[in-house]
Structures are given as structure tokens and as C-alpha cells.
Amino acid sequence: MAKRIDVKDLNIYYGKFHAVDGVTLSVPPRSVTAFIGPSGCGKSTVLRSLNRMHEVIPGARVEGDVLLDGQNIYASAVDPVQVRRTIGMVFQRPNPFPTMSIRDNVVAGLKLAGVRNKSQLDEVAERALRGANLWNEVKDRLNRPGGGLSGGQQQRLCIARAIAVRPDVLLMDEPCSALDPISTLAIEDLITELKKDYTIVIVTHNMQQAARVSDQTAFFNLAGVGQPGRLVEIDDTEKIFSNPTQKATEDYISGRFG
Amino acid sequence: MSESSATPTPAGASVDSGNTGVGGRVPSADTTPEGPISAQPVTGNKTKVRPGDRIFRGLTTGSGVLVVVLIGLIGLFLLVQAIPSIGLDQVNFLTSREWSTNDPANLRFGILDLLLVTVATSVVALVIAMPVSLGIALFLTQYAPPKLARPFAYAVDLLAAVPSIIFGLWGLYVLAPQLAPIASWLNDTLGFIPIFADGNVSSEIGGTIFTAGVVLGIMLLPIITSLTREVFQRTPVAQIEGALALGATRWEVIRTTVLPFGKAGYISASMLGLGRALGETIALTIILLAPSTTFGGSIFDGGATFASKIASASSEFNDPRSVGAYITAGLVLFLLTFLVNFAGRAIVSGKKEYR
Ligand SMILES: Nc1ncnc2c1ncn2[C@@H]1O[C@H](COP(=O)(O)OP(=O)(O)OP(=O)(O)O)[C@@H](O)[C@H]1O
Numbered sequence A: 001m002a003k004r005i006d007v008k009d010l011n012i013y014y015g016k017f018h019a020v021d022g023v024t025l026s027v028p029p030r031s032v033t034a035f036i037g038p039s040g041c042g043k044s045t046v047l048r049s050l051n052r053m054h055e056v057i058p059g060a061r062v063e064g065d066v067l068l069d070g071q072n073i074y075a076s077a078v079d080p081v082q083v084r085r086t087i088g089m090v091f092q093r094p095n096p097f098p099t100m101s102i103r104d105n106v107v108a109g110l111k112l113a114g115v116r117n118k119s120q121l122d123e124v125a126e127r128a129l130r131g132a133n134l135w136n137e138v139k140d141r142l143n144r145p146g147g148g149l150s151g152g153q154q155q156r157l158c159i160a161r162a163i164a165v166r167p168d169v170l171l172m173d174e175p176c177s178a179l180d181p182i183s184t185l186a187i188e189d190l191i192t193e194l195k196k197d198y199t200i201v202i203v204t205h206n207m208q209q210a211a212r213v214s215d216q217t218a219f220f221n222l223a224g225v226g227q228p229g230r231l232v233e234i235d236d237t238e239k240i241f242s243n244p245t246q247k248a249t250e251d252y253i254s255g256r257f258g
Numbered sequence B: 001m002s003e004s005s006a007t008p009t010p011a012g013a014s015v016d017s018g019n020t021g022v023g024g025r026v027p028s029a030d031t032t033p034e035g036p037i038s039a040q041p042v043t044g045n046k047t048k049v050r051p052g053d054r055i056f057r058g059l060t061t062g063s064g065v066l067v068v069v070l071i072g073l074i075g076l077f078l079l080v081q082a083i084p085s086i087g088l089d090q091v092n093f094l095t096s097r098e099w100s101t102n103d104p105a106n107l108r109f110g111i112l113d114l115l116l117v118t119v120a121t122s123v124v125a126l127v128i129a130m131p132v133s134l135g136i137a138l139f140l141t142q143y144a145p146p147k148l149a150r151p152f153a154y155a156v157d158l159l160a161a162v163p164s165i166i167f168g169l170w171g172l173y174v175l176a177p178q179l180a181p182i183a184s185w186l187n188d189t190l191g192f193i194p195i196f197a198d199g200n201v202s203s204e205i206g207g208t209i210f211t212a213g214v215v216l217g218i219m220l221l222p223i224i225t226s227l228t229r230e231v232f233q234r235t236p237v238a239q240i241e242g243a244l245a246l247g248a249t250r251w252e253v254i255r256t257t258v259l260p261f262g263k264a265g266y267i268s269a270s271m272l273g274l275g276r277a278l279g280e281t282i283a284l285t286i287i288l289l290a291p292s293t294t295f296g297g298s299i300f301d302g303g304a305t306f307a308s309k310i311a312s313a314s315s316e317f318n319d320p321r322s323v324g325a326y327i328t329a330g331l332v333l334f335l336l337t338f339l340v341n342f343a344g345r346a347i348v349s350g351k352k353e354y355r
């Protein structure tokens, strides 16, 4: 549970396009790290390379090392499927499996891992739904389709699905961007809650959200049009928002960007 | 300089987050000026119909009505022609297996045999075409490298362009001899099951329901494959990635997302194929041998389907009373195809809640 991540000199490509250049950063266990930066600077790309989701895009590849508690997830002997089982991901748009019931959505990952015991699945479903603050809202309709929930509920369902397999790390790509303020707060509270057990990396365009939920913040930027995105700086959130080292960071967070 | 102004939650940041469109987090003031656009239809005159709209609606409604009218007229034609000849029929036309229309004064025709052979041929075709099409569609959309997938898909589509008379000739003269050993093996090992029992025509020539079904199955491949492929391709990427992020292997991704998403489309594609199979004429007319006895329930029987029976008799259409017998058979085929289409639709809409 809750492992640390060390990224070393990561270069990420989409075919010939060099999308992200030379990222090096560390994420301590049981902490929240926020990725901020202008659109197109490669936040999602970096995030997706942390659980080897980047390479599912045709032609996409990664150079460099990502160490999970010292183990390189890009080592040749490592199975990407296994990596994704230990590093969970929540997407920008909630994506529950529409043909599955709420309960089956939550335990989908466990079923993939070969768990068949019904009472164990039920138990995990309840624990994960409670963990995602969704249990009370859905406990009477666990066998209804997951697509029938509201957007915020669907997103929490997706979080429940991701934590049901007890991953070491939880990656979230703008998890609140399609949600209303109430659901957003619910998810922010949840992130603070989950921090006790998980290492969390979250991409967000919402500066207050980064300030509210994260322990450290990484600012990404583009050197120019057509240039690869790069990590400008990473530091304690408090420091980034009050006294950033780089001028670009300060300009960005104070809204004087571009 | 500005260090003092920057706070943990800087005021400037809220402006930024407001317009980077964080999905309706803050109802920004920009949305109100858009009012006039939505207000216009309410305050202005009642829904004004523009000429372009009217013409287009007329055209589309017209074409829709035309189709319905055409189908109705065809049905009516069949009914009007069929009813009098049913009256002349000396045997029960639903349950009899007899078919003799040479003497217009003594018409003896029943559709049971035709119905059974038609259904049997189509079922054999579907049993072959459904799994193979599913495999091809999955291969093309999930496994084949894009460079290979395109020409391969094109080749499968080309299969639909081969005229059915070619399929018939190829089936009888090329495929049937190849199938003969398989047929005799099935007959030898599984002959105790009625559908694999000895047939009523010579198995060497291969004019059997089995041969006809295999050829028909090949003819259905492009139909079922192309529709199924389209549906599979439309599986939302978000769902595929959701499964991958949970640690699904490629096959598990297919099982959890592609198949559930495409199931209804696959079934309706198969139903469409079945509709096509029921009415296929010329290939079956060439392949199927007319036996001296009636259909005994084995796929190694010969026989005639509705369509092949009508086609092979068409040269002898001289007395309107005997023609009526064939039209009656046509009417049943028409209804059967309708039924299949309805069944397909019912299956597709059955699990609507989950889509
Ligand atoms: N599938 C893809 N194929 C090719 N290029 C891509 C693909 N996805 C992203 N890119 C490119 O990679 C760069 C980084 O994109 P990325 O999605 O990581 O940005 P981001 O920081 O997440 O932006 P946003 O804030 O808008 O989500 C962009 O230039 C983008 O155009």
C-alpha cells in the first residue's frame, strides 16, 4: 500500500511528436501531488505514463524511468497489466461500464484479478463504496446499472472502482472538471480522506482545488508552440502558491499568464 | 515584488479557473448575456416554419411513406393472388408436404417441407456465419495492425460483390466435393443425432442442405461482419481505457467493454443476415438437389426452399391457378422475413436499460 514514485528524466512521445521533455520528480507515499499548468503542456501525458496507460495509444512511447518504491515499471520484465493493477486511475469524464450494475462496476477490477467468492466481492463493494462516500446513496440499488447515476455519483463510482483493488497509487486526471460544486467538494473531501492510505497524483485546472487538496504542486509549462512540455518546478503547495522560485509559475498562478 | 500579493489561494487564480472552463464550477457572468438567443422563440412570433424546412420535411416524409406503401402493396398483391389459390388447394397448405401443381384442376400444395428446408438451410448458414463473422470483426477491430486491417476489411466487403450465381456454381462444383469427406465424417460419427443422419440425396454430389448452408454462410459473412465491425469500432475509448486502467488484458477489455457494447448490433446484424439467407434464391437453386422423399430432418437431405422452389418453377408458369400456389409460398416467405426482422428488433430493444 501507498508506495513512493520517483520519475527520472522522462521523455514522452506521440509517434514523432516529442510531447514531454525530461521530467524528473518524486512523489512521497501518503501524499497528494497536484499537476497544474496551461492546456496542452503535457499533464495528462505525464500522468498516463505513470501507470503505462500512455503506450496504449498507437505510436506512443516513453523513455526514462518511473520507479515505484524503487522498482522500474518500465523494466522489460514488467507486465503493464500488472502495473495498472497496482496504480489505479480516475479519468476526467466518469466512465463506469454502462452494461454492468453498480456492484459489478465496483468489483470489476477484482473479478479481472480472478476473485470469484461472492461474499468477498460484496464485502469489497461495500468497503469501496463507503470509501468513495457513495454507499448511502446507492446501497438500495446496487443491482441497477451504473450509467443511471448522476455525473458526480458516477465519478465517485469510478473512484470506488479504482480503490476496490487497493492500489498502491491513485492517479486522477481532472476528476472534478465535469462536476458541480457540491460533487466537487465531496470528491475533494474524499481525496483528503484517501490520502491516509494512498499515494495520490491529481491533475487540475482549478488552482483553489490544488491549494486545498495537495501537499506538493508541480507546475508544467510549454517552452513555446510546437515545443515539448516540461516541468517548471515542483515544491510544497504552500511554497508554490506563496513564493514560487520561477517567474513563470508566479505568472501562471496569479493569472498573469500568456 | 508581488510576493506579498500572492496568498495560498491567490485572488488571481479564481479568474483563471473561471475561464478555463472547469465544467460549470462557478456560474460565470458570461453566461447571462447569451439570454437573447434562447429568449427569441418565446417572445417572437409562433414557431415560424421556413420554406427550406417545409420542402425537406415533405421530401423525407414522402420517402418514408413511399416505403411503407410499397411494402403494403407488395403484401396486398401477394394476398390477393394467394387467397383464391388456397381455396383451390386440395390439401392443407400449412401442414401438407405435397407439392404438385401440374394439373390446375387438382392443385395439391403444402408449404411445410419448403418451410423446414428454408429454415434448416438458414440455420446452418447462421451457425457457420455468426461465430466466423464475430471472429473476423474482433480481429479487424481489436487485433489486426491497422495496416493489415484495412485491406482485409476491404477483401471481406468484396465478398458481398460476388454475384450469387457464382457462389452457386462454385459451391456445387468446387466446394461440395471438398465438403463431402467432412459430411461423411459427421454422418459416420454423429449419425445417431437426427440432424446428422443419412440424407435423402446422394452425398457424393453434395446437393444437400449442408452444402447449401455452408455456401450461404459464406455469403452472409460480409453482411454480418461489416455491421458488427462498425459497431465494435464505436466502443467508447473512455470505456476501453477504463478497463485497461483496471488492469484488463486485451481479451478482458473485449469482454468487459467491446462485446457488451456491440452485442445488440451483432445480433441485429445476424438477423439481417438471416433475413437475407431466407430469401437467397439462385445459389440454392443451383446447389440443392430435389429428393424423391420429403425432408427428414437431416442436414444431409436435399430439398427446396421457398425461393428456390419458386425460381425453379418459374419457367413453367402458364396457368394462373398454379402460379397462385407459388405466390402463396412467396407470401409465407415474405411473412417469415418480417417475423425475423421483428424478432431481431425485439432482442435489440430487450435490454435497453443497460445501454
Ligand atoms: N493521442 C494523442 N496523439 C497525439 N498527440 C497528443 C495526443 N494526446 C495529446 N497529445 C499532444 O500532447 C501534448 C500534451 O497533451 P496533454 O493531453 O498531456 O496536455 P494537458 O496538459 O493534459 O492538457 P489539458 O489541460 O488540456 O488536459 C499536446 O500537444 C497534445 O496535442
Ligand SMILES: [Mg+2]
Residues within 6 Å of the ligand: A043, A044, A045, A173, A203
Ligand atoms: Mg489533460
